[in-house]
Amino acid sequence: MNIGTAARRSALPAKTIRYYEEIGLLRPARADNGYRDYSDADIHRLKFLQRSRGLGFSVEECRQLLSLYGDTHRASADVKALAATKLDQIEHKIAELQSLKKTLTHLVRTCHGDARPDCPILDELSGASA
Amino acid sequence: MNIGTAARRSALPAKTIRYYEEIGLLRPARADNGYRDYSDADIHRLKFLQRSRGLGFSVEECRQLLSLYGDTHRASADVKALAATKLDQIEHKIAELQSLKKTLTHLVRTCHGDARPDCPILDELSGASA
DNA sequence: GCTAATCCTTCCAGTGACTGGAAGATCAAG
DNA sequence: CTTGATCTTCCAGTCACTGGAAGGATTAGC
Structure with a gap:
């Protein structure tokens, strides 16, 4: 799915989503036309970011939380x-x-x-x- | 008086004082050696800034307050x-x-x-x- | 098929209010 | 005379985006 749809689904501006990618918070696939192509897992990740940022966690803390979230043994x-x-x-x-x-x-x-x-x-x- | 003393008297870091000058919040004199030379009025102004910033006013609001302070007819x-x-x-x-x-x-x-x-x-x- | 509108891309610059650091001049003390 | 503190300017970085320009892709309507 394109970035516009991802933005609507995650309640984050497209600009912010590109920024999150730039700082390595997610790595969406690319379609043949060069457009970013977001999976449901990407949207999940974006929503996670939207919620944790909304709770006052810094971007770095969100990165930590995401890594803790991904670590089943934490x-x-x-x-x-x-x-x-x-x-x-x-x-x-x-x-x-x-x-x-x-x-x-x-x-x-x-x-x-x-x-x-x-x-x-x-x-x-x-x-x-x- | 030099910036170090001004910093101590106003409870503001020297860096911040230079920054305030850069954005036009004050215009200290210069000594012959090129050092900034702060008057008591300058210190007063710096303390005013220190207090109003501490009260949560933005720098632009502080600028307004300073101008209101200087206007005896406001x-x-x-x-x-x-x-x-x-x-x-x-x-x-x-x-x-x-x-x-x-x-x-x-x-x-x-x-x-x-x-x-x-x-x-x-x-x-x-x-x-x- | 053409056109216009929308959406996408990258890149660069700006925000606010400093803060850090480098390179070099000046000063004060011993 | 040397050391160390203090001063100068300038440039870059912080945080988390946000705005905008220039240009390519797609879609909707005719």
């Missing part, structure tokens, strides 16, 4: 470790963003937000309170 | 709008990450994580449940 602990690390990172990121949110909320609430030029947000950024 | 509403938009974006990102976290937590919890090869995480990624 321990589930290996996968769990990868997922747990990612979970940790996500939790850290959430905490960081929540702290940002708190600060910004405070700033937005303190600023009267009218036509007057004095603004607590800029005061804070410029270090008035520091 | 309305505080302009700044407030920028901050409120950013706050919205942060909230969206938090929600997204929390949804990711939920999914990943579930997956990690379901995976027994031992030496056996069967793994619900990979099953999910490969679309077994979809």
Whole structure:
């Protein structure tokens, strides 16, 4: 099947699929006319990538996951470790963003937000309170 | 003052400071030996950048904030709008990450994580449940 | 059979916000 | 005088795509 169909089936842009091939994440066959020819297994792989990227795994982590997926002898602990690390990172990121949110909320609430030029947000950024 | 000192005072890497100059965020003087020569005003500007970047504003947003900061006639509403938009974006990102976290937590919890090869995480990624 | 639209190919460049490193000048200390 | 730190510029790399140009292949309609 052509790349357009593969794109629709995997919910990935064609550009991205070519990019994944370029970095060695899959190796689709080629038809006589030079077009890429995706098998059902390729689509499966692309969907796997789409899902794992969507879960926040980096492309390199996805490569690892794919290789773990392909290795019938791997321990589930290996996968769990990868997922747990990612979970940790996500939790850290959430905490960081929540702290940002708190600060910004405070700033937005303190600023009267009218036509007057004095603004607590800029005061804070410029270090008035520091 | 030299870039090393400016870096220490602003808590920004020297590389970053040069980069900020390259994209026109500041224009430090030059000493006779060709070294950049930072004034206190430059440091103030760098600290402003350090703080606003730390609050999640993009470099372009920081540029806007700096210009608003420099304009004594600007309305505080302009700044407030920028901050409120950013706050919205942060909230969206938090929600997204929390949804990711939920999914990943579930997956990690379901995976027994031992030496056996069967793994619900990979099953999910490969679309077994979809 | 012709034409136009769509789809495919490759290649190159750009994004954001730095970061790393090489090659060479300058400076400060002993 | 030498060593080592610091400065300069410039080029390349990061991550994960994304956009676009130039050109070949296919398909749909007439």
